Amino acid sequence: MPLLEGKKALIFGVANHRSIAWAIAQSLAREGAQLVLTYQERMEKYVRDLAAKIPGTEVIPCDVQNDADLDSAFAKAGELLNGRLDILVHCVAFAPASELENPFLQTTREGFHTALDISAYSLVAMAKRAEPLMKEHGGSVLALTYMASERVMPKYNVMAVAKAALECSVRYLAYEMGEHNIRVNAISAGPLNTLAARGVSGLTGFREQVAHVSPLRRNIEQSEVGDTALFLSSDLSRAITGEIMFVDAGYNIMGA
Structure with missing residues (x-):
């Protein structure tokens, strides 16, 4: 029997065929x-x-900065999925280009607000709307993060702060939603050639470093993140919540 037979998933963040969200969609559908x-x-x-x-x-429109849009998206998803949601996937992150190009010290108030709103608060906003569709039978909420939340990655700047906020949100949501058997986790993926990653300078050089330094001596592929999301969405991970799971060929354990 397929691992997710009968399960229903709502995925935010698909942009193109290189999106991690698309890799996750493919793994869940498989x-x-x-x-x-x-x-x-x-x-x-x-x-x-x-x-x-x-x-x-099915596809539906949604601007995650607009509460009315979020209300409409979850209402429509509830209709399309017969009132049940088992899996929510949050692959949404954004900061204005200038905030990634300029020194972190020059982060603007507006840029800080935008990055935190889209990249971190949106998870809270989605989880609040997903809970009524999940709490009778439990479910899994997944988000994407990055190790810059813990270590300095030059040019990641305010996005690193947003990812730190996202990870803290994962833990608080896991605590509060756990009573309904809803698990909340995040995947910290290694550098991938995605539309979002292209906005961070030095990506090519960092991928070369990961391939050289990581224990597996290689970079990861989108499909490996997708399959980790599959695991975290399935009953195989039924006792895992509030965790940040690294999928980075082991790079995070290294000292340099």
Whole structure:
């Protein structure tokens, strides 16, 4: 029997075929999950084209900075999924380009607010709306983070602060939602060639460093993050919550 047979998932953050969110969608669908993908208006065509590759996948619009949009998206997802949600995947992060190009000391108030709102608060906002669709039967909430939340990664700047806030939110949500058997975890992936990662200078050099230094002596692939998300979405991880799971070929354990 497929690991996720009969399970229903709502995924935020698919942008194109290189998106980690898309890799997660593929892994979940492979094991039987029914999917709903959200899209930003400017990404609609890309998301619809990808969704068409997985039979039965629905797509709905959502701007995560807009509470009315979030209300509408979860209401529509509830209708499409017959009032049940088993898996919520949060792959949403953004900071203005200038905040990543300029020194961290020059972070603006507006840029700080935008990064934290989109990259961290949106998880809380989604979890609040997902809980009524999950609490009768339990579920899994997943987010994506990065080790810059703990270590200085030059040019990651305010996004590192946002990821730290996201990870703290994961722990508090895990505590509060646990009484309904809803698990909340995050995956800390190694550097990947995604649309979001291209906004951080030095990515190529850092990937080379990871391949040289990590215990597995290689970089990771999107599919490996997807399969970790599959594990965390399934009953195989039924006693795991509040955790940050590294998928980075072991790079995080190294001293340099």
